[in-house]
Amino acid sequence: MQQAPVQSSLIKQTPSAIYRLWGDRIFLSVVLLLALSIVALTLGLGYYLYLGGSQAINKEGFWGFLTGTTWDPALKLEFGIWPYVLGTLITSFAALLVSFPIALAAAIFTAEYAPRWLAGFINYLVDLMAAVPSVVYGIWGIFVLAPFLREVIYMPTFLWAAEKAPGLVPFLGNPAGYGMFTGVVILSSMIIPFTAALSRDAIALVPAAQREGAYALGATRWEVMQTVILPYARGGIFAGAMLALGRALGETMAVAMVIGNSNVLPYTLFGPASTMPAVIALELKEAVEDLHYSAIIGVGFYLFLIAFIVNVAASYLLNKLKVGSQRA
């Protein structure tokens, strides 16, 4: 009976004693504060975007603002962002579709087939592609890519269609060079490095035991790639694709410079279009009306929502695809 109080005081002291040390306490507080700041930043960003856009969103309604097709900041002050949403989604997913095979091929080639010097050189270029500022891609798009595509693809296709298949002309659109297709091409080249770099790392991380297991079964190099390496690396490859998609959804300058910036639906293959980041960048500095200003911030809010949904879906799929998660 006499020992009881001594023991209980010992038990009470031992765990908390660790936190009596000032260094530990300060460190814990700092780490906690910084970690919480990320939560606060994300929630705060979403909240203030909503707050800023609420004037326009409330006027049109949550769905009305999203699905409306008229964006008229000058006369009627009517705001519907559907053309921008559509432009963003189409260009981003199309760019992902175009860039993915190229990026994956680059990753497979550098990780498995290329001699070391060539792999190093290609990887260096891939990393460099990611480091080039987007406005530089935009300049290149305006002065090189768009005129090139107009001469080599748009005009010949358009002239051919006008003569041989007039039914196609409405789908092709204005072959001026600045439009959806050019936007997709430039976006594709910008997001290649993200998929390529992550896929390359994922392929390199496939354990040697896995490759040898397949080789020992009498698999050829390509069969090893197909049956073992790519399935094993699929999580990392998917993560790379999602990172690329995220970049494409948010890419602003390069796209704004070449896409023609027209929100008139329906969009055509070659004709001008617009995206959510582009309209924000281009109209923010010209907005006079409060409602217009609010609508632009509202575009930002919906873009935030799209990015959020894409990320949640991606991390859900990633968990299903990751090879590590299947281990007990």
Add this chain to the structure above:
Amino acid sequence: MMREFKPMASSEMTLDPSLKTRIETRHVTVIYGQKAGVKDVTMPIYANKVTALIGPSGCGKTTFLRSLNRMHDLTPSARVTGEVLLDGINVYAAGVDPVEVRRKIGMVFQKPNPFPTLSIYGNVVAGLRLVGIRKKSLLDEAAERALRQAALWDEVKDRLHAPSMSLSGGQQQRLCIARALAVEPEVLLMDEPTSALDPISTQSIEDLLTELKNHVTIVIVTHNMQQAGRVSDFTGYFLNGEMVEFGPTSLLFTTPKDKRTEAYITGRFG
């Protein structure tokens, strides 16, 4: 560049004429970069017998094993000289496809390496699918046969399509054995197949070997002398990349001819 090797003439080998030779190696040398990992190994591997390769860590036994099915082809810095005759044909001869060689000489590795994205069934039939067999009845039949041979059938027959990683370590290793057996190889190379397993799983795999040698010729690398004594019919003792002694396991363990073999098996080093 190469060091002078102690020649070991074929006549020194205790070639037993009453036994069928499945593989015969002649002066096999494996060089990694500048260093010779295996030096001039000449030995027979008898059909439907278990041949154990023993020796201390780094003695070249695994390197030698991997030369038998041309696994060194995958390492650019490795170079193999000499001959490995499988049923009389040198697997290193020009025009021999390493893929063909590996289909005839299967391999089981130190750590179980099932393909994690495939089911139990998918793992077993992976090799058959590689050779283009698509017919379900054939695959089912082969899968059951291989799993029975690997003594895993009873444990997994109700969950063939469960993920392979849901199996225990010992089961995974038997799955890898089943995967190797499914393509009906002539020879099965096993690189310390039980070193990552617990004693019970180890025993189940050792029991398996005695059964398996009726179907396939087995070469097993082990650093566990007791294991070699239990499972093998012939043993080769490796030291510093050379094969010091080769002979029937019972003789090699009781009356070794070489002082170095004796030192190793009596536990004076290694």
